[in-house]
Amino acid sequence: METSLMNASPEAFDAIRPYRDEEVREVLDRLPQDPELLRAILRFKFPRLADSFLAPALRWMISRALASRVIRIGSISDLQVYVGVYMARMIATTTRGFTVDGIEHLDKNKSYLFISNHRDIAMDPAFVNYALHINNMDTVRIAIGDNLLKKPYVNDLMRLNKSFIVQRSAKGIRQMMAAFNLLSQYIHHSIKQEHQSIWIAQKEGRAKDGIDHTDPAIIKMFCMAEKKSGKAFADTIHDLNIVPVALSYEYDPLDVQKSREVVQKQKDGHYAKGEFEDIDSIAQGIAGYKGRVHVAFGQPLDGDFEDADAVAAAVDEQIRRLYRLFPSNYLALEALHQEGDFAIPSFDTEVRAAFNERLAACPEEYQAQWLAMYANPVKNFLGRL
Template structure:
């Protein structure tokens, strides 16, 4: 007899779930009074004044402006409609075009488990959500690691925007297994009981080297909730309606930062993040130039999979095929002299000049790694990684 994980009350997921509509006003009011949140806005909008004598009156003005702008935010939908205008503005100002493929193959009234490659902390799920929203589809609930939620205001902001928490900081085997089991149950509950889609990255952390690979441990976590249900592994996978998603950026706003980190790890064996590095990365990813951006949705996985490795391989295969290769990818491969027997497409002088100018902004010590970041998707597509 199947054990129903869905018998759990909604309160069972309070520790990790997104906020509900009835909680929105309280959280919004809390944010407008949060001193750290206002200080973070000051640092972003007025970096030269954030530590000056004007900081206190400016923080008061920020709080008043927040209260005014968020006065009509009473539900999660209200917030996402509010955010939509900023997304449209961001796309207009930081990209040279945003395209969506494959969504027509997915049913509008069904929920899915979207597994995507991971290049940007905030923009990956934001672009997926925007692609769904402009087509009249429901947006997703977003898996986010608790390592990004060290500040109370960040926790509130993320959970207001339909994020749920992946408890990566759990210590010890027993605590980690309990956290993964709760996460697995929540994903099943969201998709099957609440008909609400989920977005999750294919592995922990961004693919800073441009190589997209699915961690089989993520797939094993999905299965945990139904391990004792009597269902086969394949049936469990089919029931989740897993859809691979490929996010392709012509240019990465954090390409130099990622290259520097990888070079430092290679030379020194480790890399230590600064206190506000993740928050800075989020802001830089939002505001930085991205060139063309594409979100491509794949086909839902069926039940013919024996284990997590087989599922991971299929997700990788689809993402590899869906990934949009841009001139930046081909020109980086050419610059590395690794084209071998592969013919690089021909690009106009303007496109080449743009790439050359971008490369010139990278410090000499990191250029080789920078080029690899852009070239690796081509090598991955060709099966050379």
């Protein structure tokens, strides 16, 4: 773990890196045989039959179907093209439009460290990747916490899709520092030596309250790899080509679940996740209705930053400015009677009815938090947070 960035070999990152082309076929051959994956798909596709006498036969059919669908995939690039087809289909069926801004700020010949706000476990990096893909740019490597990789099949699926592992479960200060140093080295290695862009969330965990702020500890982690090199902090930041990204969803498929979690934490001081909750969240985030979705790429950070706080503030400012506000955000602020002297735009009856119908589907005890989650981006834009 003490290996310096200058001397680190690719093998030093084997525990956290994505899979390589030569590993793809072996992984895809074993996934259709994974009993936990088959049970998870059965639970999602046919929940009423998951524990019935038909379950074994259905799992066999799912296994055969999976194997036939991935038989022609032999590389990471093949898989990205395959995923792109499903992304297009998902966008057509679960959104009311997908738009992209700021792609002109990016150079196809450069690698970037994209830092975005975080609302959905799988869809945030997926939408960033799709925005790059449809603009003929390379997709990114995705930072994902090991708390989501408790099942071997999830680990395989994520690492096939260019994900690398953030070892959040490390115990003790020394282990944690070693894990963060390795992660920092890998990010530098990817960008500078392998010319692969990186996506990482601005803080650990999704913003369940709709408040997007960058954790300066993330910025400090980026710099760990070159801490002993003597390079100036500002130069390290400049070399990483940091680009803020704002992801905006008109509706969050997990808005009720997030509101319940926040309320229960406020009430009981903690929230205990169920065994399959993260996997279910990923599935609901993919399949659930999102309304309009917008991805806005900011401009690469260019400044003589003194410390991590200054970098975090610069990222926040771009995300605040780039975030696209939808009627759901304005109407939530109006419903909370917190608009103050801010004039809420006018919306037609159909838009208001759709918003009120969605609010009514949220249990009453969570509605205030639900509204706050949608209203907070407006308050952030107005500088009230």
